[in-house]
Each structure stands twice: as C-alpha cells, then as structure tokens.
Amino acid sequence: MEKVGKMIVHIVLLYIIFQFGNWIQRTLHLFIPGSVIGMMVLFILLSTKLIRVSWIEEGANYIVANLAFFFIPVTVGIIDYYDLFLGKGALLILIVLVSTMLVMGGSGFFSQWLMRRKGWEHE
Amino acid sequence: MSEFVIAISAIIGTFFIYHLAIRIHRTWRYSLTAPVLVATILIISVLIIFRIPYETYMVGGKWINELLGPAVVALAYPLYKYKDTLKQVAAPILAGTLLGGVVGITTGLLLAQWAGFESAIVYSLTPKSVTTPVAMAVTDTIGGVMPLAAIFVMIAGIGGVLMHHYVFRLFQVNHYLGRGVGMGSASHAIGTATSMEVSQLEGAVSTISMVISAVVVSIITPSLVQLMM
Structure with missing residues (x-):
C-alpha cells in the first residue's frame, strides 16, 4: 500500500511538470509538444539535483515499463476511420508501411554502422 | 452517474485487457503479439461486438489519454x-x-x-x-x-x-x-x-x-x- 501511495505522489509530480511544459509551450508558442518540453525540464531538474531521483523513481519506472498502455485509447480511435482505407486508400497504408520500414532499417543500420566503424561500441 | 460508470468500466476494461495482452505476449513472443497491438485489437473487437461507439469508450479513455503527457515526461x-x-x-x-x-x-x-x-x-x-x-x-x-x-x-x-x-x-x-x-x-x-x-x-x-x-x-x-x- 505504501508503494502505491509513493507511486501516486511520483505520478502527480510528473503531471505537474507536464502542465509546466504545456505552459512553456503556450507562452513561447513552440511547436514542440508540452509533454516533450516537460521531459526536457525533468531531465534538467534531475541533472541539477533540484529534483531527486527518489522523488520520481518508482512512478517513472512503472510508467515507462507500461508506456504502451497510455496509447491504447488513441490507437483504438482508428476504428472510426476504417472506411477511409477501403479501395484505393489501402494503398496509403502500404505506402506508410514501406516508408516506415525504410526509415527504421536505414536509420538503425546507419547509426550502428557508424558506431562500429568509429569504435564507439561498448557494452 | 451513468457517465461515471461508463468511464470507470472503460478504464478498468482497458487496464484488464492490457494486462491480458502482456500475458499473451509473454507466452508467444512475436511482433504480432506486441501488447499495444493485441490490446487495441481486443478493445476494437469488444466495441464492435457490443456496438459501443468510440466516443462512449473515450468517456473513460480520455482519462488514460490524459496520462500520456506525464508518461512522456517520465521518459x-x-x-x-x-x-x-x-x-x-x-x-x-x-x-x-x-x-x-x-x-x-x-x-x-x-x-x-x-x-x-x-x-x-x-x-x-x-x-x-x-x-x-x-x-x-x-x-x-x-x-x-x-x-x-x-x-x-x-x-x-x-x-x-x-x-x-x-x-x-x-x-x-x-x-x-x-x-x-x-x-x-x-x-x-x-x-x-x-x-x-x-x-x-x-x-x-x-x-x-x-x-x-x-x-x-x-x-x-x-x-x-x-x-x-
């Protein structure tokens, strides 16, 4: 029970930082989402020790390990658009998949090749 | 009141299905069984079978969505x-x-x-x-x-x-x-x-x-x- 309480406190803290990120985005009219700004803010706060790791650790670990859970409502939303991909629209899915494959393979291969070539590898 | 019940059922249902999807992925470790995929397909099936519109599901789903922000911060x-x-x-x-x-x-x-x-x-x-x-x-x-x-x-x-x-x-x-x-x-x-x-x-x-x-x-x-x- 104590662990759950701790986790809730951690998540509330993460939520406050998220809202702070949103505020920065609105005030400065940035194109980067508030959540990503919040991520950078938390990184800076951790690096400068203004926030201790122990204040967010359990909550962050739990969320990060279960990140997929938070996407489910969004991905279920595809249900409203299935008719878009009937007929010629199906070709659009294929195009997105082929392009995604090339991005994934190309960027992954290139970074791995660079790392091994320059001897950056370490395990 | 009924809105509240819908929200709670959607959240608990999603949570339950997500954990079921994790179990499935642990048993059969393939790309095809990635939890986000299996959970999405299962929930879409439930919505279709019981004729639940997406907006109704989102009465609860939006609360999970709301946590996507702090989840990204946690990264x-x-x-x-x-x-x-x-x-x-x-x-x-x-x-x-x-x-x-x-x-x-x-x-x-x-x-x-x-x-x-x-x-x-x-x-x-x-x-x-x-x-x-x-x-x-x-x-x-x-x-x-x-x-x-x-x-x-x-x-x-x-x-x-x-x-x-x-x-x-x-x-x-x-x-x-x-x-x-x-x-x-x-x-x-x-x-x-x-x-x-x-x-x-x-x-x-x-x-x-x-x-x-x-x-x-x-x-x-x-x-x-x-x-x-």
Missing part, C-alpha cells in the same frame, strides 16, 4: 539514468536520426505522389514518422489535412511495432543503439514504448531519436516539400 528518467552512456553514442544517434528524417519525408512524398494521390493527402502523409502533435502542426503548415495526418502517424507507429523484428533482421540491426534509433525515428513514442519493453537503455536511445526526429522533421519538411513538389 526523462531513463535518459538521466543512462546519460553517460548516451553521451558517448550521441554522434551516431544524431546521424542515424537525421538520415531517418530525410528518408521518411522523401519516400513518403515520392511513393504517394507516384501512386497518384492528390496533394492534400500527400502532404498529410509526409510527417508520419513523428509524434502526433508535431506531425499535425507540420501537416497544417504545408497544406495537408490534420486528422488524416494523425491516422498516418498511428499507422507508422503500429506498423513499426508490427514489422520491427523483420526489418531489423533484414537490415542486420542487432545492437541496442541501432534498434533504438530505428524505433524512435520511424515509430515515435509507440516505437519507444516497445523499445522500453526490451530494455531501458534501448528505450532511452529511442526517446532521444524520437525527440530529435520531431525537431528535424518539423524544420526540414517545408523546404523538402517545396523542393520535390
């Missing part, structure tokens, strides 16, 4: 934890992600144009590799349709999760660095979620790639589009 923790390791591989991560950004925009544009789609659709498809809010903003700038852009982002995310085993085998990507860069560049946060299920280090690389990719794509897309259209 700073693995970044911080592995910051020394990540610093040493910053150059290959950056170079790989830059290449990924250019490949994503150009191949998306060329293929959709070649297939003969109207320009509004082509523009909506172009920024699909980056996280939804950024992709929608970019699409708006170059003259695409925002909701359509959000769907393509989702297909890039889910599709990447579905294909990553085969893609990495095909391109001989086997190191956490290459895998993380590939997942983050091609499939944004949905890819990062899957990387985090492998290891926090791969997930941290994926997080960095996702963020760099969002910045790069939003800056270079308008000029690349002008150059190619």
